Amino acid sequence: MNIIVVDRVLIRFFHGLQSYFSLGGGMLARIFRRPSYYREFVVQFDKLGFASLFICLLTGLFSGMVMALQALIQLKPFAATSYVGGMVAATMIKELGPVLASLMVAGRGGSAITAELGTMVVTEQVDAMRVEGTDIIQRLATPRLKAMLLAMPLLTVATDVISLVGGYVMSAGYGINPIMYVSGLSQFMVFQDLIEGLVKPLFFGLIIAVTGCYVGLNTRGGAEGVGAAAKQAVVLSSVTILVSDFFISKIFVAFR
Structure with a gap:
């Protein structure tokens, strides 16, 4: 019986x-396939991008x-406070900026x-x-x-910039x-770090969009099912983002 259940x-x-x-x-x-539904893309970019800007800025x-x-x-x-700008930039741009912004958007x-x-x-509009x-x-x-792939890098850049200001x-x-603070950035950051800080939000945006659409299109059970699906999507997206962040970081470290 247990084997059947596991199976x-x-x-x-x-x-x-x-x-x-x-x-x-x-x-x-289907990203570049017609029809492109441009109006729907603009509406979703406003909902997912601009509407999430404030919470990302506050978090950053x-x-x-x-x-x-x-x-x-x-x-x-250690009388090394001049390095604080570089430490904040290295931490936020490579890791915390993309992850925190993605978790907020998720x-x-x-x-x-x-x-x-x-x-x-559940209202049979899809049918x-x-x-x-x-x-x-x-x-x-x-x-x-498409809206998420465009919004996530922009939100991450805004989060990184405001975090450096903070x-x-x-x-x-x-x-x-200010000169001492900015000079520390180049001592801790290289160009690959900037690339890493932009690749991660693209991948995280893909995770959020696919997870949200998959769970949403497989919703069952009426209004209660919608609430449970929304909760499931947030948890699944957040866990997947954190797990994938580790593997993406390992890949970038391997190519240094």
Whole structure:
């Protein structure tokens, strides 16, 4: 009996995994295919990008401030506080900036994607589109993917910039002048770090969009099911982002 249960769980898991990657591949394959649904893309970019800007800026500001504060405390006994700018930049641009921005967008935008698509599923709007011959992936999923792929790098850059500003605000109280703060950036950062800081949000945006669309399009159970699907999408996206961040970092380290 236990073997049968395990077998069913494994079959269900790998079937879901196959469906997930099949949806993701279909979304990527349709990015440059017509019709492009430009208006839907603009609407989704506004919902997922501009609407998430404030929370990303707020997160980046206080993250940069707390990073600078901790760095100053650790460096002050060694009279090395001039390196605080480089430490904040290296930490935020390569790791915390992309991850924190993605987690904020996953919580706000990813859940919105799932709830919106899930509501369309349970109210049979998606079935009506299929009856009319509409490509559901092209019409509903791909515009959200394109909006997320454009929004995530921009939000990450904004998060990184405001975190550096927050780091300087905290450092100024310890006698660090702007020239000293900025000069530390080049001592800790190389060009590959900037590339890493932009590649990660692209990949994380892909995860958020595909996960939100997959969970949303497979929603069952009415209004209660929509709420459960939104929660599932946020948890799944957040865990996947953290796991994939480790492997992406390992790949960049291997090519140094």
